[in-house]
Amino acid sequence: MAKELDFYFDFSSPYGYLASKRIDAIAREFGRIVRWRPILLGVVFKVTGQTPLVSQKLRGPYHERDLARTARRLGIPFRLPEPFPFAATHASRGFYWLQESDNDQAVQFAHAVFDRAFVEGKIVQSAEDVTEVGATIGVDRDRLAQAIARPDIKDKLRQEVDRAIERGVFGSPFIFADEEPFWGNDRLEDVREWLRRGGW
Amino acid sequence: MAKELDFYFDFSSPYGYLASKRIDAIAREFGRIVRWRPILLGVVFKVTGQTPLVSQKLRGPYHERDLARTARRLGIPFRLPEPFPFAATHASRGFYWLQESDNDQAVQFAHAVFDRAFVEGKIVQSAEDVTEVGATIGVDRDRLAQAIARPDIKDKLRQEVDRAIERGVFGSPFIFADEEPFWGNDRLEDVREWLRRGGW
Numbered sequence: 302m303a304k305e306l307d308f309y310f311d312f313s314s315p316y317g318y319l320a321s322k323r324i325d326a327i328a329r330e331f332g333r334i335v336r337w338r339p340i341l342l343g344v345v346f347k348v349t350g351q352t353p354l355v356s357q358k359l360r361g362p363y364h365e366r367d368l369a370r371t372a373r374r375l376g377i378p379f380r381l382p383e384p385f386p387f388a389a390t391h392a393s394r395g396f397y398w399l400q401e402s403d404n405d406q407a408v409q410f411a412h413a414v415f416d417r418a419f420v421e422g423k424i425v426q427s428a429e430d431v432t433e434v435g436a437t438i439g440v441d442r443d444r445l446a447q448a449i450a451r452p453d454i455k456d457k458l459r460q461e462v463d464r465a466i467e468r469g470v471f472g473s474p475f476i477f478a479d480e481e482p483f484w485g486n487d488r489l490e491d492v493r494e495w496l497r498r499g500g501w
Numbered sequence: 502m503a504k505e506l507d508f509y510f511d512f513s514s515p516y517g518y519l520a521s522k523r524i525d526a527i528a529r530e531f532g533r534i535v536r537w538r539p540i541l542l543g544v545v546f547k548v549t550g551q552t553p554l555v556s557q558k559l560r561g562p563y564h565e566r567d568l569a570r571t572a573r574r575l576g577i578p579f580r581l582p583e584p585f586p587f588a589a590t591h592a593s594r595g596f597y598w599l600q601e602s603d604n605d606q607a608v609q610f611a612h613a614v615f616d617r618a619f620v621e622g623k624i625v626q627s628a629e630d631v632t633e634v635g636a637t638i639g640v641d642r643d644r645l646a647q648a649i650a651r652p653d654i655k656d657k658l659r660q661e662v663d664r665a666i667e668r669g670v671f672g673s674p675f676i677f678a679d680e681e682p683f684w685g686n687d688r689l690e691d692v693r694e695w696l697r698r699g700g701w
Contacts, residue, residue: 351560358549374701
């Protein structure tokens with residue numbers, strides 16, 4: 302079985318979105334499988350004392366500029382959803398429910414969530430937002446709505462977030478290649494190089 | 502006259518040190534002159550509410566690892582000084598005093614400060630530390646000691662820090678290429694590309 306790359310992200314993270322467009326190609330290049338793992342940065346930030354980037358003085362305006370500039374350089378469509386950031390709890394639960402039965406469909410759903418947020422500029426926050434996105438890839442609205450309210454699915458997301466914090470994840474995107482941690486869309490070239498050389 | 506690249510950094514910033522080894526070559530490639538501008542992140546952090554990276558939960562251990570890993574990939578010697586971070590007020594004042602009469606010597610001094618901190622692993626904090634570094638490049642100890650106590654030199658540093666904050670500088674290294682802001686050693690390739698294409 303192919304080795305995995307762990308890809309942690311928050312659906313509300315713009316740098317996570319940019320990485321989501323690139324991570325699969327890097328994994329394929331080295332015969333790896335990407336393990337997509339949505340988490341909630343809001344919970345992580347309670348541990349680290351951080352606040353969302355875009356709301357920070359000086360840092361916020363810079364990062365809005367850097368995001369647009371980085372997206373242009375990479376040729377990836379990009380806009381910030383309004384309002385921003387949004388709470389991705391429901392979307393993340395929907396992902397883990399889909400992943401239980403079909404990982405490919407879950408990844409397709411993840412791309413659809415990101416595209417609604419960062420291409421169309423609409424938040425994916427409410428249960429209705431999530432079922433609407435699911436419908437675009439053929440997921441039954443009622444089954445998805447019921448699933449994201451299930452206690453075991455809520456537990457699954459909580460466990461993933463707790464495990465991420467245990468592993469040292471403090472931002473999005475955050476990638477592990479053979480337990481080596483890489484934070485940020487701007488470390489994807491390092492991930493590629495790490496896989497190519499087997500470390501350095 | 503050649504156009505300038507503004508290179509803001511804190512002498513106590515390890516990513517600033519890494520960038521200091523690379524910025525001159527990038528500038529030369531495009532006929533630019535680097536304007537070295539030491540600042541004090543401690544003052545900047547009072548505005549942004551940030552804290553020093555290495556002391557942060559989860560983020561600290563990751564960045565120690567990322568620094569060592571990035572230095573290895575770039576082939577740059579690196580260690581963290583003890584204790585870390587240190588206050589670079591005296592070193593920064595020494596730099597601006599030297600720059601008044603000889604920019605090249607000031608840059609030579611900046612490299613010597615960075616090397617003592619991040620190659621030898623010794624802090625450059627006290628007036629004695631600073632005059633010791635100065636002596637290694639032929640600067641008279643007494644003149645340097647007197648200069649860093651001068652009110653006009655203290656004012657110069659304060660003005661540079663204030664101006665940096667006005668321009669949106671919130672970290673180190675921080676580079677302006679034709680007023681376009683770039684934060685981080687990991688944006689140096691973007692700076693190069695920006696100069697090559699004249700923006701994108």
